[in-house]
Amino acid sequence: MEYNSQKIAKYYFYPALLLFILQIILGLYLGLSYSTTISQEIVNAFPFSTARAMHTNLLVLWLLLGFMGGAYYLVPEETKREIWSSKLAYIQLFLLLSTGVVALIGFLFGWTQGRPLLEIPRPLDLVVVVAALIFLYNIGMTVFKGKQKTVILGTLLGGMAFLAILYLFGIPFYKNATIDWYYWWWVIHLWVEGAWELVTGAIFAFILMKITGVDRNVVEKWLYVEIGLFLFTGIAGTGHHYYWLGAPKYWLWVGGIFSALEPLPIVLMVFDTWNHVKHRKAEIKNPFTFTLAVGTAFYHLLGAGIWGFVHTLPPINYYTHGSQITVSHGHLAFFGAYALLNFTLFYFALPKINNINIYKEEKGKFSFWTMASSMFLMGLAFGVAGVVQSYLERVLGFSYMETMEFTRLWMACATILGIFFLGGAVIMVYDLFNLKEKRYNI
Ligand code: HEM
Ligand code: HEM
Numbered sequence: 001m002e003y004n005s006q007k008i009a010k011y012y013f014y015p016a017l018l019l020f021i022l023q024i025i026l027g028l029y030l031g032l033s034y035s036t037t038i039s040q041e042i043v044n045a046f047p048f049s050t051a052r053a054m055h056t057n058l059l060v061l062w063l064l065l066g067f068m069g070g071a072y073y074l075v076p077e078e079t080k081r082e083i084w085s086s087k088l089a090y091i092q093l094f095l096l097l098s099t100g101v102v103a104l105i106g107f108l109f110g111w112t113q114g115r116p117l118l119e120i121p122r123p124l125d126l127v128v129v130v131a132a133l134i135f136l137y138n139i140g141m142t143v144f145k146g147k148q149k150t151v152i153l154g155t156l157l158g159g160m161a162f163l164a165i166l167y168l169f170g171i172p173f174y175k176n177a178t179i180d181w182y183y184w185w186w187v188i189h190l191w192v193e194g195a196w197e198l199v200t201g202a203i204f205a206f207i208l209m210k211i212t213g214v215d216r217n218v219v220e221k222w223l224y225v226e227i228g229l230f231l232f233t234g235i236a237g238t239g240h241h242y243y244w245l246g247a248p249k250y251w252l253w254v255g256g257i258f259s260a261l262e263p264l265p266i267v268l269m270v271f272d273t274w275n276h277v278k279h280r281k282a283e284i285k286n287p288f289t290f291t292l293a294v295g296t297a298f299y300h301l302l303g304a305g306i307w308g309f310v311h312t313l314p315p316i317n318y319y320t321h322g323s324q325i326t327v328s329h330g331h332l333a334f335f336g337a338y339a340l341l342n343f344t345l346f347y348f349a350l351p352k353i354n355n356i357n358i359y360k361e362e363k364g365k366f367s368f369w370t371m372a373s374s375m376f377l378m379g380l381a382f383g384v385a386g387v388v389q390s391y392l393e394r395v396l397g398f399s400y401m402e403t404m405e406f407t408r409l410w411m412a413c414a415t416i417l418g419i420f421f422l423g424g425a426v427i428m429v430y431d432l433f434n435l436k437e438k439r440y441n442i
């Protein structure tokens, strides 16, 4: 660690890891709700909708904490100066964490806005906005006063600002449901297929540059191309959510064509990562961090690119829309693109923050392979449930409840795989909290 303020990252990463574990436990409850019959008293006290809101909002919260921590780690090294104000960074952290806690307790008592993934009620939204403004101001000032301005910094700051602006579109309510959902997608889709891709691009480019020693101009040249393509395909690609929403018909074409092009920048990202692997200059000190980076690129392609592509064209989406196929893609994409990016970041930054040169990697490796494989199989199980569901419900015309009976087995498989995933995750979190220097016997 070159700058003292980089250690702020650690205080963002640790809570993020704990929230990740809580998120998985709630996922198991959701899986159980599909595969078994939970007694009515329990459901009354803790409904599926509450657990789902917690599961998904926790996901968003811990990923954002990871990204922000990542920014606090990366920005000093890129600007060659300390963070503008460490105090503001901790105030921001406190605001976000307390909003998270209040929101979770609020959900338990039915205090929710109701719109999936963005359930937190309006007063809390305002706190989030204040925290986002503090963050942008703090990072913005650091960049502004910095000794060096780089493409990585510009992309990161641009992505974060875009992310914060989009959040605002999820705050007001519209009486017309079509309009309401229209803007809801501006947050959800334009986040994961727009703003977050920019943030990911910047963090990923930074890490690859540091671990492979590839020249900055090579990394940054690719960043321009990827970011340009992400924006080009991702913005118009929003149309793949407007097919059946009551929006004009032209979205079938716009959404279909542009979203089918969305895997392109992701393929480029894999290609680019591979390029760096081949042309690496530095000796790779911690090979596991490198495995994680390469794994992220491939899983990103799998979950977002391939799993997204298979149901994005209107004639297919007509049958699969809102089914467990969507859930399968949601899991593989979020895990492959954003959870893994965060793990790469944690394993890259935490050893440096804790003054560990070469860390012991056995537990990390074991947890990565456990999580990556169980999530893949879990995605397949959700996928099979989704195919069964789409066929019975949309082709044969069975009722929703009749269909669900036939998906139970697959949802049970997903839940059991989820237990393995939880095991892997607990080991990783334990490992990251207790990283140790690798010792050689000479
Ligand atoms: C990392 C990037 C991505 C993430 C995290 C992600 C995540 C998600 C999630 C969570 C949903 C479900 C939203 C809901 O209905 O509640 C969804 C829907 C969808 N995604 Fe993605 N996605 C990503 C990239 C992509 C890409 C690149 C494509 C296309 C090539 C795609 C195609 C779709 C489609 C078509 C739907 C709608 C499914 C339906 O009609 O039910 N996604 N995505
Ligand atoms: C033990 C592991 C997990 C299990 C059993 C599980 C199960 C579930 C279930 C049953 C749902 C509700 C689907 C529906 O409404 O029909 C869900 C939603 C969701 N979960 Fe998980 N989950 C787990 C872990 C994760 C992880 C690690 C991530 C992300 C990295 C994740 C991301 C999501 C997302 C994005 C949704 C919303 C999907 C959508 O709207 O289509 N889950 N999960």
Ligand SMILES: [Fe+2]
Residues within 6 Å of the ligand: 189, 193, 237, 238, 240, 241
């Ligand atoms: Fe989308």
